[in-house]
Amino acid sequence: MDDKQLLRKRIRGARAERVATRTAAEARAHAASFTEQLTRLTQGLGAQRVACFVSHRGEPDTADYITWALDHGVEIMLPRSLADNTLEWALHERGALAPGPFGIPEPTGPALPSGATATADLLLIPAAAVDEGGWRLGWGRGFYDRELAALGDTQAPASDAQRGRPRPTVFAVVWEAEVVGAVPREAHDAPVDGVVTEERVRHFG
Numbered sequence: 001m002d003d004k005q006l007l008r009k010r011i012r013g014a015r016a017e018r019v020a021t022r023t024a025a026e027a028r029a030h031a032a033s034f035t036e037q038l039t040r041l042t043q044g045l046g047a048q049r050v051a052c053f054v055s056h057r058g059e060p061d062t063a064d065y066i067t068w069a070l071d072h073g074v075e076i077m078l079p080r081s082l083a084d085n086t087l088e089w090a091l092h093e094r095g096a097l098a099p100g101p102f103g104i105p106e107p108t109g110p111a112l113p114s115g116a117t118a119t120a121d122l123l124l125i126p127a128a129a130v131d132e133g134g135w136r137l138g139w140g141r142g143f144y145d146r147e148l149a150a151l152g153d154t155q156a157p158a159s160d161a162q163r164g165r166p167r168p169t170v171f172a173v174v175w176e177a178e179v180v181g182a183v184p185r186e187a188h189d190a191p192v193d194g195v196v197t198e199e200r201v202r203h204f205g
């Protein structure tokens with residue numbers, strides 16, 4: 001196993017342990033903490049359109065945040081995993097979710113045109129770990145590294161959809177224990193602008 005696989009394994013184990021040992025009240029408190037931090041970030045940025053994810057298996061719980069967003073007129077885009085390890089996106093409508101290829105709930109609505117995340121104000125993305133420099137370790141298929149590479153940078157719009165818009169702000173959502181000193185890094189890894197945990201929102205320089 002390489003360094004990335006070892007760190008993923010450790011984090012997968014810690015998440016499973018948390019799910020197995022916490023009480024229902026603790027799970028509700030964890031969910032409420034993530035909702036509070038995610039809501040604070042969204043309001044702070046004034047984000048009107050957010051690309052998010054539907055949590056599964058020990059991930060930070062985004063369900064109440066997604067409900068809050070719809071209740072407050074914030075559009076939510078959700079991903080569907082494609083066989084070539086890229087994501088397509090659909091606007092979320094309340095209740096319109098069905099399990100995808102990995103058992104993760106996915107939106108059932110029509111796919112948005114490619115490059116859709118460039119039209120979001122904020123991307124909230126899953127991760128296994130994030131380090132103090134903003135480098136992110138994902139779950140090993142490169143879905144989000146490809147997504148962030150397609151977003152490009154502020155200098156050159158990566159797509160027609162992005163032209164004339166600022167690059168969306170990108171935050172990873174992880175447990176506080178998953179913010180580490182340094183994650184193993186490769187050339188294709190894309191950094192994030194910040195990280196949201198159950199305790200706080202950090203913006204990286």
Ligand SMILES: Nc1nc2c(c(=O)[nH]1)N(C=O)[C@@H](CNc1ccc(C(=O)N[C@@H](CCC(=O)O)C(=O)O)cc1)CN2
Nearest residue numbers: 053054055056079081102104126138139140141143144
């Ligand atoms: N809630 C949620 N939705 C998400 C993601 C996520 O991390 N969380 N994704 C984030 O990418 C995408 C799905 N990505 C996945 C990435 C890896 C594996 C997986 O089975 N990984 C293996 C190890 C790697 C491999 O098999 O090549 C494993 O964990 O055992 C599954 C889904 C899109 N939607």
Ligand SMILES: Nc1ncnc2c1ncn2[C@@H]1O[C@H](COP(=O)(O)OP(=O)(O)OP(=O)(O)O)[C@@H](O)[C@H]1O
Nearest residue numbers: 136137138139140141142143144145146149188189
């Ligand atoms: N921009 C990219 N274009 C093409 N292939 C890529 C790109 N980014 C990553 N990959 C490939 O995806 C695979 C997984 O990469 P890596 O282990 O860094 O994923 P990860 O960061 O854990 O996952 P994710 O990006 O989904 O969070 C590798 O084979 C890598 O070469």
